[in-house]
Every structure is written in C-alpha cells, then in structure tokens.
Amino acid sequence: MSTERTADVATAGTSAGPVLTASGLRAAYGPTVAVDDVALSVGSGEVLGIAGESGCGKSTLAAVLSLTARPPLSVLGGELTVDGERLDLSGGRKPPRTWRGGVVSLLPQGAMNALSATAKVGDVAVDVVRAHRGRVPRGVALDLLADRLDALDLPRRVIGAYPHQLSGGMRQRVVTVLSTLLDPRLLIADEPTSALDVSTQRALVDLLRELVRRGLVGGIVFVTHDLPVLRAVADRIAIMYAGRIVETGPTADMVDDPRHPYTAALLSSVLVPEPQVRRRRIGGIRGAPPDLADPPAGCRFHPRCSLAMDVCTTTPPVVGDAEAYATCWWTKDHPDEPLERSL
Amino acid sequence: MTRFTPRFYVAAAIVAAVLLFGVLGPLVFSGHELGTVVGGLYDHPSGRLWLGTDNIGHDVFTNLMYGTRTSLVIGLVAGALATLIGVVVGTLAGYRGGALEEALMGVTNVILAIPSIVVLILISIALGTRSTVAMAVVLGVTSWPWTARAVRAQAASVRTREHLDVARLSGAGTMSLICYDVVPYMLSYLCMAFVLQVSSAVLNEAALSMLGLGPSGGVSLGIMLHWALAWESVRTGAWWAFVPPTLLLTLLAFALLMLQSSLDEVFNPRLRRFLRRRRPAATPTAEAA
Amino acid sequence: MALTADVTSADAAAAEEGQAASTSLLRYLARKAAWYLGALVVAIVLNFLLPRLIPGNPVDAIVSSLGRGGVEGSQLRAIHEHYVHEFGLDKPMWQQFLIYLGNLAHGNLGTSFAQSPASVSDLIAQALPWSIALQLPAILIGWIVGNGLGAIAAYRGGWFDRGAFLGSLFTSSMPYYCLAILLLYLLAVAIPVLPPTGGYSFGNVPELSGAFVADALTHYWLPFLSLVLVFVGGQAVGMRSMAVYELGSDYVNYGRGLGLRDRTLVRYIFRNAMLPQVTGLALSIGTLVGGALITEIVFSYPGVGTLLFTAISQNDYPVVAGLTLLIAVAVLVANFCVEIAYGVIDPRIRAANRGER
Numbered sequence: 001m002s003t004e005r006t007a008d009v010a011t012a013g014t015s016a017g018p019v020l021t022a023s024g025l026r027a028a029y030g031p032t033v034a035v036d037d038v039a040l041s042v043g044s045g046e047v048l049g050i051a052g053e054s055g056c057g058k059s060t061l062a063a064v065l066s067l068t069a070r071p072p073l074s075v076l077g078g079e080l081t082v083d084g085e086r087l088d089l090s091g092g093r094k095p096p097r098t099w100r101g102g103v104v105s106l107l108p109q110g111a112m113n114a115l116s117a118t119a120k121v122g123d124v125a126v127d128v129v130r131a132h133r134g135r136v137p138r139g140v141a142l143d144l145l146a147d148r149l150d151a152l153d154l155p156r157r158v159i160g161a162y163p164h165q166l167s168g169g170m171r172q173r174v175v176t177v178l179s180t181l182l183d184p185r186l187l188i189a190d191e192p193t194s195a196l197d198v199s200t201q202r203a204l205v206d207l208l209r210e211l212v213r214r215g216l217v218g219g220i221v222f223v224t225h226d227l228p229v230l231r232a233v234a235d236r237i238a239i240m241y242a243g244r245i246v247e248t249g250p251t252a253d254m255v256d257d258p259r260h261p262y263t264a265a266l267l268s269s270v271l272v273p274e275p276q277v278r279r280r281r282i283g284g285i286r287g288a289p290p291d292l293a294d295p296p297a298g299c300r301f302h303p304r305c306s307l308a309m310d311v312c313t314t315t316p317p318v319v320g321d322a323e324a325y326a327t328c329w330w331t332k333d334h335p336d337e338p339l340e341r342s343l
Numbered sequence: 344m345t346r347f348t349p350r351f352y353v354a355a356a357i358v359a360a361v362l363l364f365g366v367l368g369p370l371v372f373s374g375h376e377l378g379t380v381v382g383g384l385y386d387h388p389s390g391r392l393w394l395g396t397d398n399i400g401h402d403v404f405t406n407l408m409y410g411t412r413t414s415l416v417i418g419l420v421a422g423a424l425a426t427l428i429g430v431v432v433g434t435l436a437g438y439r440g441g442a443l444e445e446a447l448m449g450v451t452n453v454i455l456a457i458p459s460i461v462v463l464i465l466i467s468i469a470l471g472t473r474s475t476v477a478m479a480v481v482l483g484v485t486s487w488p489w490t491a492r493a494v495r496a497q498a499a500s501v502r503t504r505e506h507l508d509v510a511r512l513s514g515a516g517t518m519s520l521i522c523y524d525v526v527p528y529m530l531s532y533l534c535m536a537f538v539l540q541v542s543s544a545v546l547n548e549a550a551l552s553m554l555g556l557g558p559s560g561g562v563s564l565g566i567m568l569h570w571a572l573a574w575e576s577v578r579t580g581a582w583w584a585f586v587p588p589t590l591l592l593t594l595l596a597f598a599l600l601m602l603q604s605s606l607d608e609v610f611n612p613r614l615r616r617f618l619r620r621r622r623p624a625a626t627p628t629a630e631a632a
Numbered sequence: 633m634a635l636t637a638d639v640t641s642a643d644a645a646a647a648e649e650g651q652a653a654s655t656s657l658l659r660y661l662a663r664k665a666a667w668y669l670g671a672l673v674v675a676i677v678l679n680f681l682l683p684r685l686i687p688g689n690p691v692d693a694i695v696s697s698l699g700r701g702g703v704e705g706s707q708l709r710a711i712h713e714h715y716v717h718e719f720g721l722d723k724p725m726w727q728q729f730l731i732y733l734g735n736l737a738h739g740n741l742g743t744s745f746a747q748s749p750a751s752v753s754d755l756i757a758q759a760l761p762w763s764i765a766l767q768l769p770a771i772l773i774g775w776i777v778g779n780g781l782g783a784i785a786a787y788r789g790g791w792f793d794r795g796a797f798l799g800s801l802f803t804s805s806m807p808y809y810c811l812a813i814l815l816l817y818l819l820a821v822a823i824p825v826l827p828p829t830g831g832y833s834f835g836n837v838p839e840l841s842g843a844f845v846a847d848a849l850t851h852y853w854l855p856f857l858s859l860v861l862v863f864v865g866g867q868a869v870g871m872r873s874m875a876v877y878e879l880g881s882d883y884v885n886y887g888r889g890l891g892l893r894d895r896t897l898v899r900y901i902f903r904n905a906m907l908p909q910v911t912g913l914a915l916s917i918g919t920l921v922g923g924a925l926i927t928e929i930v931f932s933y934p935g936v937g938t939l940l941f942t943a944i945s946q947n948d949y950p951v952v953a954g955l956t957l958l959i960a961v962a963v964l965v966a967n968f969c970v971e972i973a974y975g976v977i978d979p980r981i982r983a984a985n986r987g988e989r
Contacts (some may be wrong), residue, residue, distance in 0.1 A: 066889055067889075068888055099891070100888065101892075105890070108889065110882060111886075115883055115886075116904060117904060118900075118904055119903070127892055127896045128891070453674055456668065456963075456967060457675050457963075458963045460925070461678075464944075464952065465679065465956055468682065468683060469683065469685040549807065550809070550925070553929060554925070554926070554929070554941060554944055555945050572929060573945075577816060582817055585817070590814075593806045593807065596805055597802060597806055600801070601801065601805065604801070
C-alpha cells in the first residue's frame, strides 16, 4: 500500500502532490519498539491529526518525522519523501542539518519552555536565519521576523523580549513563528495545545490555519491526545495505538462513522459539552495500553476490544484504500455496519 | 526504583574500609600503646614498625589508626550535629514561612556570609583546651547554615504539595506533619547533605589542626600533619611522617565526595550518563503491516 | 480578533516596565547592602570579642616568657604595665571596643605581641603580596582551563568525558593541601626537582632584581601547581555537570529542531551555564586572602598563611585577629560585588524581585 503511494508521487511529480509521504517508519527506545511500521501522507495545504492515548507512540512519531530523534531514541528504518525529495532514515543515518527547520520543522511539546532563558527572541531568529542562509545581515533577518509577526497579527515588541517577559500563550505563538520562519514544507506540531487554556488554544489553532492558508507551511501534522481540538483543526485524522496506525480517514467521516473499535471507543469516551451528549453514558475503555516491550500478537487492541474474535490474534487486514482505511477483522466482516450500535 | 551505580559501591567500600581501620584497627593491630616511645626520632619504616617513628619516637602506624579514629569521630559527630540543626532550622523556616522564615533565614545568611575558617579560628583560640567533643561541637555549630538554606528551599516546595493538604485535612498536628510527611520527602537530600557535612567537618578539623588549633592532647590526621610540618620532616625526607596521613585523608575525602555525587546521580536521573544501555533491537520483527 | 486586544494591554505593560526597572534595581541593591553591613558588624564584634575571652591574661604569658629570657623584675613590671596600657586591657570591655573601633577606622590593627614593636598592619602588608601573587594567577588560569575542559568534556561525551570527569573529580575532591603535600613529596623530596620550602632561597633578600625574581619563580611552581590543579578540577566538574544538565534541556532540543548549528547551540548553553561559573570566579577572588592558608604553610611560603601559623603558635593574638578580620572583610566585599553584578546581569533576578514571575 505504501509503495503504491510513493509510486503515485513519482509519476505525479507536481508541486500539488502530497507534502509528505512516509513509509516503514520504525523507532525504538533500546529494545522497546515505540513506532512500528507506520506509513503516512499529508497533502498540500492539509492538516493531518494524529491522535491516541498516552504512550501510543505519537510523540515518538513526531520526533521521527521532525528529524529530532536523539538517544535513547533510535530510528531503525523508514523513508520520508517531502515535496518529492527522498530521505532514507534506515541504518541510523543522520539527516542533513538544513532539513530541520528548513524542510521539516518542529513545534515542540511544552513550547513555553523551548526558548533559552538568556536569549532574546530576535537573536534566536537571527541565528535561525543565518544557520540556513549563510551570513545574512542582522537587520535583514530581523526584518523577516518583523514582517512575519505583522502578517500574523503579533506585536513587534516580542523581538527584543526575553522569554520570561512573555506570557505562556505569547511564548507559544512566538515559538510557532520561529518554527515557520523559513517556510518549511511540513510543520510537526507535538501537543501544541496541551498546556494552554481554551481561548489561547483557539488563538493558536487560528494561527496555524493562517499559516497554512498563506502558504507559509505546506502541511501540518498535528499530534495530540485531545480529540475535540482535532475536530476543529484537522482535515484528516490518523489514530495511533501501541505504535501502529489503526485507522485513518477524513475527519468528518471518522467522527460520524468510525471503522475501528478503538476509534469508536475513543470517541465515546470524550466529554464534549454538547446537548446531544447529555443523555449518553460516557464509557471508558477497559484495560490499559499494552507493554510495548511485549505487545499482543496480531491486532494489538484485541485484549481490550469488546468485539474481539479468535482470528484477531493474527495480523489484521487493511480495509479500505490508501486515503481512508482501518486495520480490523471485524470491519472486514461487517463493512457497512456502524460501530456505535454494536459496542 | 533507585539504581545504584558502580561508583556508589566503590565509594561506599572505601568509606567502610577507612571506618573499619579507624574503629577496629587498634583492636586488630594491637602492638603498641598510643603515646609510648618505641624508637628514635624519625626512624625509618622497618619490619617491627611498619611506618617508622615520628618526631618524638612514637609509632606512626599506631598514630595513624588512632588519628583516623579521632578524625572520623569528629567528622561524624560534627556532621550529624550540623545536619540536625540545619534540618530543624530549614524545615521550620520553609514549612512555616512568614516572619519565622525571614528571621531564621536572616540569621543563616549572616552566618553564611562570614567565612567559616575565620569563625573557627577565633572560637578555637577562645577555648582554652580543646577536647575532641568540643571541637566536634564547634565544627557542627558553625557549618549548619548551608544545609538549612537548602532544606528550607525543599521544605517550601513540599509545603504546597497535595499529600500535605490531605494530611492537614485529616487533622494532623504540625509536628506530626513535619515528621511523617515533610521529612520523608526530603530523605534523599538529607542523606547527601549528611555525607557532605561529614566530609567538610573532617577536612575543616584537619585544616584547623594543621594551623595548630586541633584537639589538644589527642592525635588526629591533621595533628599528625601539623607535627610533621612543624618538625622538619619534609626537609629531612622523613616521608613516612606526612605521606600516610595525607593519603588517608585524601582517600576519605575523595570517597565521601564520590559517595555524595553518586547518590546525586541515583536521585537525579538527568545526571546519569554512564549507565550501560541494553542493546537496542537489532533485527526487525517478522510482523508485516 | 483576540490577538489585537493582547497587543494594546501588552504595550501598556511595557511602558510601566521601564519605569519600574530602575527603582527596583536600587531597592534590590539597598536591601543587599543592608544585609552585608549587618554581617560586617557581626564579623567585627566576633573578631573583637573572641580573643578577649581567652582564659588568662595574654600579656602575662608574654611577660613571663620574657622573664625566662632573663629580664629583671622591675623592668618586667614596667613592660607589663606598658603592654596592658597599650592594649587597653585595664579598661572595661565596652571602652576597649570603642578604642578598637577607633583604631580600625584609622587602619590601625594594633601591635604584634610576639614581634613588637612591629605593627600588625606592617606584618600583613609584607605577607599579603606574596599570597595574592600566588593565588590570583592560579584562580584565573584554573577557571579558564577548568571551564573549557568541563564544557568540552560535556559536549564530546564518551571516553574523553569519562576520563576528564573522573580526573577532575579526583583533584577537586582531594583537599587542596593534601595535593600540596603529595606534590611536595613527589617533586621536591622523592625526585628533587623543585625546592621544597620558602618563597626564595635562604639567605636571599627580597628585591626587585632579575636574579631574585628567577629564584622566587622556582620556589613558586610547586605551590602554584597544587592550587591550579585543584581549581581546574573543581571548575571542570562544575562546568561539566551544568553543561550536561543544559544539554538535556528543551531549548537545546528545539534549537536542533530548528536546524541551528552546533556552534550556536554551544553558545546558548554557555550563556546559561556561565552565570554560576562567573559567580564562582568572583567568589574565589574574594577568598584570595584566606584561600590557600594551609598550602602556604606546607611550603613555608612567606604569605598570609605562614604568618597566621606562626602567630597562632606564638599566641600573637593581635596578628591573628587582624588576619581574620582582613579575611572576613575581603570575602564580604567580594560577595557583595557579586550580588550587585548578578542583579545587573541577570534580568530574571530583578524580575523575581518585582514579582513578574
């Protein structure tokens, strides 16, 4: 399946093709494989959300995609194609420095603490620009930053500020601007809204949308455990469980008609302040995520799944096409039956 | 789960060895009484006298054992005293806060500002005769401030944790709260502070003794060095008079500091760097997507 | 849009910030000055009080030792009275204290008991330059080399780090005088390469001649070496720990994620790790006077340490008190300067005072 995607890219070869195509991504902490053969694609101007419980491997995936994996995390294999350019990650090969920030950029978790306490925002921006474009005069780099701040409706005063002089939400937005200063093709946002209050979350999401709309980034991978945010920001969603992608598809379709029991269980355990939820019981998912050092055989969710069958101990098939699929035996047998009623 | 590194075991072994030497040595190597003249002045080491004699004809090896014992006793007593005072002051200040904290920290800061060697010299001179216990008390009473300051910071941070609120709600009194909820939280830090206090007490006692202000009438490692320096052992090449106490002092100080830093590594994982990692998964598993 | 509201309130806050900055700095300095003044008072009182608490009259001891030297009885009494009067020992304590303070204000630290009529200030002035000449270069060189070593070790990692760390840990945890003694034994006794004692060869008179300076230098190496090695070790350990800690920081990871060069990241780490190291340097300079007492004693180096050693052995209390006061004052002044510098350099300290965080 993933090889078909790469072939598509090769024959298409236009800038309207997917921003990112990743296949065979494997990464481990020592002997524990945290990301197990993951394949993704992000279209141009698209926001792909990656959701899952804590410990499912999504932050690891974010580190792998943004090329910032470092010991004890080791990348075992995989390949990334960004805007047609291929990067082979197998064999522990180090990616070129300029890819980070220039082609793929990271918006880190806890971005509020991502800036050095003794560096002004403007100085960091100058360093970033100079790291990618050689000896650029300070004024030119600062102008770039100022233009970017104006375009995104942020105050110019942050240029001369130290991190502790800015509020948490402002720091988050400043870091977002720094991450996208060089117009990277792909922005990996790792839990950007986790530590923010709701109104600041909204401001950040609006900022991200604005970046995509203006073409300052080609596409965004939005990693989070917060499903309701994804409903507002993501065009497509991929659900991760125990290091694997179990379902992916357009947001609206997945929310209305999930094809994997785990997705359905996740959706039903989300507390959303909407009227129709009032009368429904919020269920949790019994059990706990598996130990990745010794995952269950076959479908990794089957010990917790209320629809599990004997055949689930063997590797589940991929049901669907490259754009929208679920890896589940039950779905294969009941392709048209909605999951919510059977749970 | 705390994991002890090899460094910890090495340091603990050395400290234990020195302790045994000082405490049990005189019983095991019973040969010569302390303070008896057994030979000439600065006799060379021989089969009978393993480390020769010092400037008055006493056996250096015997001096070494008793000297280690004195230094250790002073170190342990002073260290315990300093840690105790520091913990009490720091916990009270950090936990209570308010005016009490300001006052206690004010006193602590003033004492901290004045260099300890100055106070030690002045107090030691003021005392007519200096017994071992008196020295230990003086050392303990002058070196608690830094422990108090650090403990207060820890206590202040513990004060706001949830398990304290739970304890308070269930009606626990202040003393009980401090004993059962605050102190156990800081236990790891207290261990390290105690080790540091002991090592600093041993070294301070040695420094004072070398200046001439050591426990009068006794033998300690520092006093042995004082005699060696005051009585020309260097110029006459009588290395056995000053090298053994130096080595022992160095060993003790080094082992205590290594103990403290390895405890630090155990309790603060971010400093761990040299732990051997298990070999990463070399072959991909057979499962295919 | 919510962002515009943020802008206007932020501008107002920025204007306020500028005004508050200068007053808060002054307030910070004033508070610190008050504390240090208090510590100074305590130090002076202790210095005055403690030697006078010694049981027995020190003058009696001196006079009796003079008497053993064969001085006549009536002369002894005259000398005794002279000393008692000169040191003010016949007056009540508070009067003595006032006399003491008055003398201090004039820079008069009294007369030495043992080497009278030499004044304490003269004796100290003779010994002090030797101590400073020994320690200042040792501290500076030790700081530079040690920090560099620590930073490189933290960055390189691997065997270099392990070796450098253990080596530095060894030299820094060894008491500095023990290293002095060991070096003395190895390089001056076992293998007589360098002279074991003194600041200059016996019989030479201190003068500003080429020959004397050369001679003094050969005597300089051993004490200097013992101090430098310990400083390098201490700085390296501290710097390496800080750098390792910083290397695991979020901003380093993020900086890598932005594609910043390693050079740039090292610069950030340095700036964050440097502040405590600079503080350490300033504090070490403050301990210049009393920092290497035992080392000097070990080598019979004619500095403040040997002066203290002989003064204690001779019960020369004015000299001892003078030296301890000098050491205390030097440390207090240095600490105070460091606090000032910290408040000026580190914006977070001022902000914390203002309640921004």
